[in-house]
Amino acid sequence: MRKKTLTAMLSVALLATTGLSACSSGSGSDANTITYWASNQGTSLQNDKDVLTPQLALFTKQTGIKVNLEVISWDHLLDRITTATTSGDGPDVTNIGNTWSASLQATGAFVDFDNTALGKVGGKDKFLATSLSSTGAPGKTPESVPLYGLSYGLFYNKKDFAAAGITAPPTNWTDFVADAKKLTNPAAKKYGVSLAGASYTENAHFAFIFGKQQGGNYFDNSGKATFASPQNVKAVKQYLDLLGADKIAIPSSAEHGATQDAVADFTGGRASMIMAQTNTTASIAKGGMPTSDYGVAPMPIESPLPAGGERVNSHVAGINIAAFKDKNTEAALKFINFMTSTTEQISLNKTYGSLPVVKGAASDAAFQGATTKTFVDVLSTTSAPMPMVTNESQFETTVGAALKELIAQSATGKVLTDTDVKNALTSAQQKLATS
Structure with a gap:
């Protein structure tokens, strides 16, 4: 939606x-x-x-x-x-x-x-x-x-992959990060991936997707919020590390308020991969990139899956x-x-x-x-499916905004810890309760 x-x-x-x-x-x-x-x-x-x-x-x-x-x-x-x-x-x-x-x-x-x-x-x-x-x-x-x-997929630049000696798109998170590092050359203003880091909806979607892979849920069976679970913290941290610890996301990701901003990096040759939905193909075409220049694969899934983890790579x-x-x-x-x-x-x-x-x-x-x-x-x-609860929108806005702030901090060079992520998710849950 x-x-x-x-x-x-x-x-x-x-x-x-x-x-x-x-x-x-x-x-x-x-x-x-x-x-x-x-x-x-x-x-x-x-x-x-x-x-x-x-x-x-x-x-x-x-x-x-x-x-x-x-x-x-x-x-x-x-x-x-x-x-x-x-x-x-x-x-x-x-x-x-x-x-x-x-x-x-x-x-x-x-x-x-x-x-x-x-x-x-x-x-x-x-x-x-x-x-x-x-x-x-x-x-x-x-x-x-x-x-x-x-649904979501991983768009990748075929020419960039070939030049880096990458023969196939990554299927798991470890390979995804490793490939993105091969594709990253800050001196040449070239990065492995671009994110819509200022989009609360995209942030919330990825927090949910990666959370499911880690075995996390944002609400329990009774509808009670469980934002700051260890599984959700780990999932959010792996997403944030693309810009922070791993330094494989283009720094301007923190300012991208829409997927189209990440698409512009992709079609403009500044990023070799983006994670985006089906209809992104129209934006890529508008950016002048022919279909022969890129491929699409399922988004990487954590492997092996941790206890309780699910094979989910899209909402x-x-x-x-x-x-x-x-x-x-x-x-x-x-x-x-x-x-x-x-x-x-x-x-x-x-x-x-x-x-x-x-x-x-x-x-x-x-x-x-x-x-x-x-x-x-x-x-x-x-x-x-995203959480089928009556306050789903508040979930997206509170979690998405929390990640937006964390991504902005990462862009300034701050090294985020699990505690930083847990505190941010806890605060988001408190805002949900009072909204």
Whole structure:
């Protein structure tokens, strides 16, 4: 998923505790009309309208149901959805960031995807199991289904690897660090890797991913925060050491507020590797780097795995689709079934550079090229959902901000210790408790 607003997430958490839910005497849609709020997946809101309009026309032709489309930017989508959960003045169908699933589920504002509802959109077995794992809190009936998938991978410069005598991308953390050292030459302003170290979302994602490899969790089974566990401390320390102790990340990583900043280092020849999501390929192309110049591999996994460690090298990233209660439910479910059909999944994900979340599309030849297949395999086999808790957004902001500060300290030459990391994670957990 993409950028979230903390204020909106706090509103959602409040709804969860007060038990408010959407209720409306009417949706403003008749039996042959629905309203759809789509998230911004393309290069602009207009680009999304251009992509989706002919697909919606096809749905209307097949079913007779008209779709009123509104594309909403990620900066405003959650605020709009949150308001609709209390006012009842919302659409029939909306896209949601998949890490919002548990928070929005707690409002009770959306159609439950029980066996009956799931049957109307193709059934549980239609979807990738990993993508389904990010549709709501464990043990509760989900209130959304997957729509678009994303996952992380390791992008590497083939020419740089060849020049350094590296014959294959690293598969474990030890080799990753060793290779990055071979690729680093500060005198030539060349580094092994570039990070989006000032991005709280990227920091939180990597803290989670590497934490899973170390056997850590940021919340226990009861939902209690466990940020400063020894496993999480070790995971965060290994990430920070890329810039600090190992000195293999470009120093400007501490100032990079978005993945695109790291991509600029990669395409500009200043860094030989970046860890980024599926749709980064578009930014690389925009930077003028041809696909023949780089390769993609799964992100390295700690080997051997420590006790309790998991083979995880991505979180289950992506976008879900949900239907508001007390609206045109039957038409909404028909539309969700259409959007998650094999044909639409192939068409839309090819266009957006994202990954299909249904089995029939994931195996299509369109997603079997070397680069795309790597991301598909990661999403379907070695991804784990971000914490499905109502305060997931606060987790990302507090942990991400803590890492941002630690990375800034590393960039100044400070040698960070395990105690520094533990104190920062403890402080982040305290901020979570008071937010």
